[in-house]
Amino acid sequence: MIRPLTTGFWEVVARLILRNKIAILITMILYTIFFSMQWKHMRFTYTEANLLPDDHDVNVTYTNFLNIFGEEGNLVILGVKDSTLFTIKNLNAWNTLSEDFKKYSEVETVVSIKDLQKLIKNTKEEKFDLKPFIKDSISSTLQIEKLQDELFKQYPFYDNFLFNKDTKTIRTAIYLDKDIVNTPIRKDFIMETLQNKIRVFEAETGMDVRVSGMPYIRTLNSQNIVDEISLFIAAALGITSLIFFLFFRSFRATFISLIVVCIGVMWTFGIIGLLNYEITVLTALIPPLIIVIGIPNCIFLINKYQNEVRLHGNKVKSLQRVITKVGNATLMTNVTTASGFATFILTESKLLKEFGIVASLSILAIFILCLFIIPILYTFLPYPKPRHLEHLNKRWINGFVDWMERMVKHKKITIYATALVLLIASLLGINKIIISGSLIEDMPKKTEFFEDIRFFESEFNGIMPLEIVVDTKRKKGVMKLATIKRMNELEELILEIPELSRPISVVSLVKYAKQAYTNGNPKYYQLPTSQENLFISSYIKKSSSDVDLLKNFVDSTGRYARITTFMKDIGTDKMERIEEDLQNKINKVFPKERYDVTMTGKALVFQKGTKYLVRNLVISLTLAIVLIALFMAYMFRSLRMIIVSLIPNLLPLLVTAGLMGYIGVPIKPSTILVFSIAFGISVDDTIHFLAKYRQELQANHWKIRKSVYAALRETGVSMFYTSIVLFFGFSVFTISSFGGTVALGALVSATLLFAMLSNLLLLPSLLLSLERSIANKEVLKKPAINIIPESLEGEE
Numbered sequence: 001m002i003r004p005l006t007t008g009f010w011e012v013v014a015r016l017i018l019r020n021k022i023a024i025l026i027t028m029i030l031y032t033i034f035f036s037m038q039w040k041h042m043r044f045t046y047t048e049a050n051l052l053p054d055d056h057d058v059n060v061t062y063t064n065f066l067n068i069f070g071e072e073g074n075l076v077i078l079g080v081k082d083s084t085l086f087t088i089k090n091l092n093a094w095n096t097l098s099e100d101f102k103k104y105s106e107v108e109t110v111v112s113i114k115d116l117q118k119l120i121k122n123t124k125e126e127k128f129d130l131k132p133f134i135k136d137s138i139s140s141t142l143q144i145e146k147l148q149d150e151l152f153k154q155y156p157f158y159d160n161f162l163f164n165k166d167t168k169t170i171r172t173a174i175y176l177d178k179d180i181v182n183t184p185i186r187k188d189f190i191m192e193t194l195q196n197k198i199r200v201f202e203a204e205t206g207m208d209v210r211v212s213g214m215p216y217i218r219t220l221n222s223q224n225i226v227d228e229i230s231l232f233i234a235a236a237l238g239i240t241s242l243i244f245f246l247f248f249r250s251f252r253a254t255f256i257s258l259i260v261v262c263i264g265v266m267w268t269f270g271i272i273g274l275l276n277y278e279i280t281v282l283t284a285l286i287p288p289l290i291i292v293i294g295i296p297n298c299i300f301l302i303n304k305y306q307n308e309v310r311l312h313g314n315k316v317k318s319l320q321r322v323i324t325k326v327g328n329a330t331l332m333t334n335v336t337t338a339s340g341f342a343t344f345i346l347t348e349s350k351l352l353k354e355f356g357i358v359a360s361l362s363i364l365a366i367f368i369l370c371l372f373i374i375p376i377l378y379t380f381l382p383y384p385k386p387r388h389l390e391h392l393n394k395r396w397i398n399g400f401v402d403w404m405e406r407m408v409k410h411k412k413i414t415i416y417a418t419a420l421v422l423l424i425a426s427l428l429g430i431n432k433i434i435i436s437g438s439l440i441e442d443m444p445k446k447t448e449f450f451e452d453i454r455f456f457e458s459e460f461n462g463i464m465p466l467e468i469v470v471d472t473k474r475k476k477g478v479m480k481l482a483t484i485k486r487m488n489e490l491e492e493l494i495l496e497i498p499e500l501s502r503p504i505s506v507v508s509l510v511k512y513a514k515q516a517y518t519n520g521n522p523k524y525y526q527l528p529t530s531q532e533n534l535f536i537s538s539y540i541k542k543s544s545s546d547v548d549l550l551k552n553f554v555d556s557t558g559r560y561a562r563i564t565t566f567m568k569d570i571g572t573d574k575m576e577r578i579e580e581d582l583q584n585k586i587n588k589v590f591p592k593e594r595y596d597v598t599m600t601g602k603a604l605v606f607q608k609g610t611k612y613l614v615r616n617l618v619i620s621l622t623l624a625i626v627l628i629a630l631f632m633a634y635m636f637r638s639l640r641m642i643i644v645s646l647i648p649n650l651l652p653l654l655v656t657a658g659l660m661g662y663i664g665v666p667i668k669p670s671t672i673l674v675f676s677i678a679f680g681i682s683v684d685d686t687i688h689f690l691a692k693y694r695q696e697l698q699a700n701h702w703k704i705r706k707s708v709y710a711a712l713r714e715t716g717v718s719m720f721y722t723s724i725v726l727f728f729g730f731s732v733f734t735i736s737s738f739g740g741t742v743a744l745g746a747l748v749s750a751t752l753l754f755a756m757l758s759n760l761l762l763l764p765s766l767l768l769s770l771e772r773s774i775a776n777k778e779v780l781k782k783p784a785i786n787i788i789p790e791s792l793e794g795e796e
Contacts, residue, residue, distance in 0.1 A: 017375055171456075336628055338360040447737065632690075685723070
């Protein structure tokens with residue numbers, strides 16, 4: 001149970017803060033130094049966000065695949081679509097570029113057109129030999145013409161792997177060392193060695209080299225996240241401090257608020273380092289988030305201080321009242337905000353857990369910093385000048401409050417009708433919401449690497465790997481012709497699906513072997529008959545180890561085979577249909593008693609993870625609502641007040657969800673945060689309003705209308721100030737190059753703005769309409785927690 005925080009408690013806190021200001025400041029400095037020392041433990045993520053728990057079936061399947069075939073995400077692709085490539089100079093330069101990468105320890109192997117081998121039938125020794133398409137270097141145009149003829153017409157095995165025979169696009173496959181794929185070494189290799197070599201090649205040849213592959217995409221995407229952290233922090237500081245200054249017209253007050261939130265950001269980075277968490281696309285949002293949430297704390301405290309100074313001119317008394325009168329309210333609002341984030345801790349997603357832990361701890365930390373630092377710093381400063389207090393009498397603010405009061409007095413029907421229309425429209429819009437599980441949808445669209453992703457999608461039907469693993473349940477079961485034929489049936493379905501690339505597997509190798517056995521005739525690139533298979537198998541067994549082309553497609557025991565295809569960036573609905581079609585074919589072709597066939601791969605894992613997160617969204621949002629409802633129940637001891645307080649905060653969430661449906665913003669890992677964040681913050685306004693309303697009821701002898709209007713005038717200005725700061729503060733995320741972050745910023749901003757209007761119009765209207773059943777001494781008896789201390793009531 002929460003221990004009641006009485007007036008006496010806050011008076012003790014005020015005395016402790018003001019009498020021990022030097023010791024507290026030194027303690028704050030020491031803590032800041034300590035957290036700064038933890039920055040060295042921060043690290044940026046080098047993998048895609050794993051949205052599923054480690055023990056989830058989809059993750060277990062993917063882990064088993066990696067254990068059998070190794071890391072799949074180690075392929076970097078270089079591509080060129082340029083007719084000038086097929087000249088002596090440029091083709092030799094391309095081959096040299098590819099060969100150079102083989103020298104680096106970070107590279108496991110490189111496969112370019114110079115590495116391609118022709119499988120040649122050796123009739124004399126009854127075996128297959130390998131012969132390169134290019135022996136040393138190209139020395140004549142005749143060689144180039146012969147090479148093009150062989151590649152594009154005679155050897156279909158390599159089509160859509162290292163070239164596209166229709167568009168003449170050529171590519172090179174660079175397989176990184178699997179041990180460095182998820183380490184900082186990968187970043188250094190790609191950002192320095194790889195990109196520098198490509199720049200030199202482009203300068204020498206005039207050709208445009210396209211680069212892609214999961215390691216490359218992940219590296220540049222991570223770098224964009226790093227770059228945007230400083231951009232967000234600078235933008236959040238700039239916009240919030242500007243709004244703060246426009247409200248207060250005081251460089252001193254603005255500077256103090258900046259000091260507080262900057263220390264809060266330093267503590268946030270320290271918490272991330274102390275907990276040894278990675279900086280992901282979510283945790284990167286927390287530092288600017290702390291600025292946006294911290295500034296309203298500063299507004300409440302400094303505004304109260306200036307009000308008190310204007311009333312009686314006693315600085316010490318003013319600062320004491322800042323702590324005793326606003327401290328409890330600020331604590332409660334920060335606790336509810338932190339609770340909204342903390343609900344993510346209860347999910348089973350590691351990504352969301354870390355985000356929830358860091359965000360909730362950081363919000364509580366910024367509250368402590370505001371409560372301690374602001375009153376202490378003001379003890380050292382002179383009284384505010386008259387011009388610094390002018391903002392307390394702004395006519396336009398009074399005009400806004402007058403408008404709200406007129407609406408609540410005379411336009412309640414209009415308010416209810418508007419709310420009902422919005423509710424119905426929102427419910428219709430919610431039905432239009434789609435779920436997106438794309439790995440690349442949120443990536444920056446205007447970057448060069450994203451354009452390269454689209455290039456390879458167009459030329460080779462995608463870069464997102466989809467893996468199908470065939471377990472024959474016995475050693476050397478893969479090379480049985482019956483298994484090969486079943487795999488071929490499945491591949492024929494894959495070829496019919498336009499969103500998937502041509503599959504690569506042992507099936508292609510067997511077809512290639514038959515072509516070689518028939519002296520290289522491309523029309524015999526097909527599966528052998530049972531009799532042909534006996535002779536071909538005999539040739540393969542007698543061949544040298546250099547002909548072992550199976551190692552990437554079949555495990556060492558011959559029990560497991562993989563079919564690799566690449567997928568375009570498609571929506572979750574399409575992905576589910578494709579998965580269903582493939583699964584139906586698998587069930588039909590592979591008897592369960594003889595085969596165990598599973599689908600996996602990065603794209604599939606991410607798509608499943610997104611659906612899992614959506615379920616977690618519902619859980620976390622429900623928990624946030626229940627948690628805050630329990631808090632309101634404990635605070636006001638009234639079921640009716642819980643319902644009345646939740647309605648103005650749930651309606652903005654429904655409106656936002658409906659808006660997402662209408663404008664086509666899908667539910668995805670970035671946008672699922674909108675609801676819990678917005679709810680946790682918007683309920684703060686409700687707490688402020690109802691706390692003041694209860695105080696006014698007691699002061700005005702339970703005169704309901706007078707109390708509602710007084711609470712509206714008292715809290716309206718503060719709500720307006722903080723909502724404007726929050727609106728523009730969250731809007732800074734719209735400058736991001738990540739689509740999901742832009743959507744997050746815009747949606748939270750819109751939700752909070754609407755929540756302010758809902759709390760200032762709908763909530764007072766409900767209180768007035770239901771006054772007989774909720775506004776009496778039995779319902780609103782003395783609460784467990786005094787948000788506004790009674791001893792100070794009426795002392796404005």
